[in-house]
Amino acid sequence: MDTADNNQMPNNIPLPPQFYSYATGQPFDTCVICQTYLLLPGTQYMIEKAIIRYPEAGITDVAFEYAMCLPCSEKMRQSLSTDSLARIESYFREHANLAGRQELLQRPGKPEPKEWVATCLLNNTPIEEAAEYQLIAQCDGPNMVVGLAPYMISGRAADELSELLSAQTKEVLDDFIDEHFGLPPELKALIKEKNLLLL
Numbered sequence: 001m002d003t004a005d006n007n008q009m010p011n012n013i014p015l016p017p018q019f020y021s022y023a024t025g026q027p028f029d030t031c032v033i034c035q036t037y038l039l040l041p042g043t044q045y046m047i048e049k050a051i052i053r054y055p056e057a058g059i060t061d062v063a064f065e066y067a068m069c070l071p072c073s074e075k076m077r078q079s080l081s082t083d084s085l086a087r088i089e090s091y092f093r094e095h096a097n098l099a100g101r102q103e104l105l106q107r108p109g110k111p112e113p114k115e116w117v118a119t120c121l122l123n124n125t126p127i128e129e130a131a132e133y134q135l136i137a138q139c140d141g142p143n144m145v146v147g148l149a150p151y152m153i154s155g156r157a158a159d160e161l162s163e164l165l166s167a168q169t170k171e172v173l174d175d176f177i178d179e180h181f182g183l184p185p186e187l188k189a190l191i192k193e194k195n196l197l198l199l
């Protein structure tokens with residue numbers, strides 16, 4: 001039976017397991033940069049997971065994943081070039097299918113977070129056809145905040161976004177990968193080549 005709530009656009013829902021840490025099987029609990037504890041209500045942070053698929057082997061791998069508190073994420077944005085950020089924002093304005101998202105989020109019934117990331121926000125590529133993709137969520141303590149996020153960015157869209165970044169911005173993002181992910185060099189190279197980091 002439908003309750004009144006089911007017909008409202010969801011605002012906060014418990015974090016879906018798709019956004020849990022692959023490494024621990026639990027929700028992320030600390031900021032990747034400053035180690036702030038994240039799971040107290042009122043603590044705002046974002047989660048990003050970069051997935052690489054190897055269809056022939058039937059393998060899906062998490063290239064990297066992290067949670068970052070809002071203050072660290074703002075600091076990081078400030079270290080990126082304003083030109084890069086402006087180009088990214090205008091790309092989103094031009095390509096993001098916001099009307100389609102609105103409709104999806106307002107669909108009556110139980111929230112279906114998996115459907116919200118089933119196609120690329122920027123070019124509608126279905127998740128099962130994306131060789132690489134990134135999942136992005138905004139969170140508040142134990143909950144996911146539903147607005148523009150959560151969304152999925154396919155590898156193809158990430159490539160196009162990467163072309164909009166200045167050399168300086170790419171360097172900041174590369175340094176972030178080097179500093180915060182204890183990855184083997186081959187995987188780091190793959191992440192950089194595939195432009196898998198997007199903030």
Ligand SMILES: [Zn+2]
Nearest residue numbers: 031034069072
């Ligand atoms: Zn932090």
